[in-house]
Amino acid sequence: MHNITEITRRDIFDLFQKGYVEYNWLLDDQRISYPYYGRLSEIDFLKKLYPLDKMPSTDERFENAEGDIWQHTVNNDDWESDWVFNDDRFELLKGSDSFLLDFLCAVFHPENRYEEGYWLSYLGKINEKLKVDGYELYESDKISQRSVYSWRKITQEESASGRFIPFSVRNKKAIETKSLNLPTISKKLRSEIAKLFNRYDEDLYETTETGLNYTIKAKDVAFRDIGRHYIPHAFDNSGKYAETEDFDHFIMNNYPFCVFDAIELFPRFSNNSFVDEINLLLKNNGIIYKLAGGKMELTKMSLKNTEVIPEPGLKELVEQATTLYNSKITSDKQLAVEKIWDALERLKTYYSGLDKKKSSEKIINDMSNQNDKYIELFTDEFLKLTKIGNDFRIRHHETNKIDIIDNNYYDYFFHRCYALINLALKYLK
16 A cells, blocks of 8 residues: 555654644744654664564664664764654655554554653644545554554545545445445344433534524434435334434434444534443444444454453454454455464564474464374464465565465465464463
């Protein structure tokens, strides 16, 4: 994916290098700045994203990237402040969109960002630039009550108009072709959702064109917004899909994607606590979607049958891969395969106290319950998947590999690698 133009990339880099001016007619103008590495040192931040000890050095005096970065940013401090953005090793200027987007998500991660700095205003300005090229950073989770950000694509209409597009309209084609994995929402759950809407149905204040103030309920505003995209319908007692002006009837007797529209639009005019409660309600009822950053999206619960993974990084890689794969977008499938192979390599080093070979052997022994036949089976599968990763162009930037000539092959590669990892996760200590 190379949708983010060099213009946008350099605008973002300039923001970190030069900052921006906040104009104030009462006080002196103020130049605002925020370092991309936040509360960390530059090297510590980069080490969380890149294997600096294995990356090549641009200074022949040092064996790896970590050495030359230390020399020129700490010891001598003779590199420009924006060196990382123009260093080809990090692929932020010329690489795939995902490299830059993952980098930016790390910039705003609670473990890295400086909470008292201007990170939030930087997030807003960067999002303005990314949306022009069809992406956005959004709140996908929380850690210690602090927002964690991920990235996602947005539609051309959202990008061009800046307007919010509800779930059913964004996914119209996928819904019509039945290629979207939509859950069944039981009557009991619909009733609970309707009760939640009613509990958070606050009075809002609006003004007419003539300046008259009046109150309106949050549900009415949300329903009005649905009506701006399509005429609300619901099934009546005879099974006919007919127009409705009743919000509760719309929720209780409708397609799941229409319920998702209401869930997306309502919290835009209600208490923020609604989001936490609706997500808990959906999760407790086995719904594989959640409300994140104002949009319903597949949860990272595709691994709900696997055990919790304590090793940081492995879980995230597999979750990213499955979320990308479930999006049904070809370019996302390509990235999903790359991510799942990254997870395979991370899995091999799960037992950090051992080298990669011994760590892999321990995983295989645990998977096989010490049975020689299964040890042979799983060892062979690890080796074959490693060979696939070495021979075929699983990673987009490796140009000296065998090209994947048919998009259907990505399904095969993904499921084969995922199956082994999914099984191994059940046996990790």
